[in-house]
Amino acid sequence: MPSKWLSPERAVVKINFDATFKQNLHQSCSSFVIRNDLGLVMGSGSILNSNVVDAFLSEALACLQALTFAKEMGFS
Numbered sequence: 001m002p003s004k005w006l007s008p009e010r011a012v013v014k015i016n017f018d019a020t021f022k023q024n025l026h027q028s029c030s031s032f033v034i035r036n037d038l039g040l041v042m043g044s045g046s047i048l049n050s051n052v053v054d055a056f057l058s059e060a061l062a063c064l065q066a067l068t069f070a071k072e073m074g075f076s
Contacts, residue, residue: 007037008037010037011037012037013036015033015067016035017032017065017066018031018032021058028058028062029048031044032065034073
């Protein structure tokens with residue numbers, strides 16, 4: 001079943017994030033995008049992480065980094 005992006009409520013932003021994990025290198029890459037209710041990109045980023053032990057941690061890091069970025073951008 002294909003997924004479709006759903007917009008947030010008016011005057012609210014939505015953060016989507018994901019991560020990739022390379023077990024043999026103990027590395028992950030976090031990516032995230034912040035969109036408003038019109039679907040316009042308000043900010044985005046990617047971060048390479050070292051010393052990552054598993055895929056669960058890589059997803060948790062992506063979530064934390066996305067929320068930290070949103071806070072630094074002034075979103076609450």
